Amino acid sequence: MQNSVPVIAIDGPSASGKGTVAGRVADRLGFHYLDSGALYRLVALVAARQSVSFEDESGLTRIARLLDVRFAADQVWLSGERVSDAMRAESVSQGASLVARFAEVRMALQDRLRAFRQGPGLVADGRDMGSVVFPDAQLKIFLTASPEARANRRYKQLIEKGMDAKLDVLLDELRQRDMRDSTRAVAPLVQQSDAVLLDTSHMDIEQAVSFVLSQWQAKAVLE
Numbered sequence: 001m002q003n004s005v006p007v008i009a010i011d012g013p014s015a016s017g018k019g020t021v022a023g024r025v026a027d028r029l030g031f032h033y034l035d036s037g038a039l040y041r042l043v044a045l046v047a048a049r050q051s052v053s054f055e056d057e058s059g060l061t062r063i064a065r066l067l068d069v070r071f072a073a074d075q076v077w078l079s080g081e082r083v084s085d086a087m088r089a090e091s092v093s094q095g096a097s098l099v100a101r102f103a104e105v106r107m108a109l110q111d112r113l114r115a116f117r118q119g120p121g122l123v124a125d126g127r128d129m130g131s132v133v134f135p136d137a138q139l140k141i142f143l144t145a146s147p148e149a150r151a152n153r154r155y156k157q158l159i160e161k162g163m164d165a166k167l168d169v170l171l172d173e174l175r176q177r178d179m180r181d182s183t184r185a186v187a188p189l190v191q192q193s194d195a196v197l198l199d200t201s202h203m204d205i206e207q208a209v210s211f212v213l214s215q216w217q218a219k220a221v222l223e
């Protein structure tokens with residue numbers, strides 16, 4: 001059955017700024033916001049805590065099915081524990097892209113992801129929002145930036161938070177994750193033919209937000 005609740009799907013590589021852009025677009029439009037990567041991060045976080053290997057597809061799938069997660073007021077809660085910071089650790093980022101390779105893990109999360117499609121609308125960010133989860137999204141954006149621009153952004157974020165960071169290490173990790181995410185067999189990160197390319201290498205967040213909003217308004221005028 002066709003779902004008429006509008007969706008804006010924003011896919012792209014890590015540290016492209018898509019989370020911030022998607023969140024602000026959702027705020028401006030009064031839409032819900034889905035950070036789909038959070039679910040892959042939580043599977044990795046629980047797996048690490050329970051010593052389940054990132055190679056164990058059925059163990060990871062069990063974790064994905066049982067995740068007790070709640071998103072509330074910009075915070076993420078896992079079985080009642082606030083994990084918003086813990087799930088952003090670099091080890092969890094790498095773990096997320098390892099667990100995300102498995103078809104069964106992805107299937108186990110799919111219904112949860114689709115359940116976020118609620119009126120008046122949804123802005124969803126990730127890798128396969130426009131290709132697999134919401135293929136009928138009214139607007140699809142492929143948001144990217146050069147690896148150097150993305151590594152620089154992540155470096156600044158970490159330094160601002162008072163955390164230790166090395167630019168060359170970040171660039172290396174980001175390239176590894178890009179490679180894994182875009183070459184995997186299941187739901188790889190690729191620009192869809194019906195997605196609009198948004199390269200933010202030389203743009204700030206507000207310019208990117210304006211671009212997405214103008215694409216959305218253009219759609220509304222045409223329909």
Ligand code: CDP
Binds near residue numbers: 013125126
């Ligand atoms: O914030 P950042 O872009 O660094 O990562 P994220 O969106 O939180 O996603 C973490 C990892 O989850 C990615 O590297 C992907 O491997 C995986 N992921 C995915 O496979 N599909 C999605 N829809 C979202 C994330």
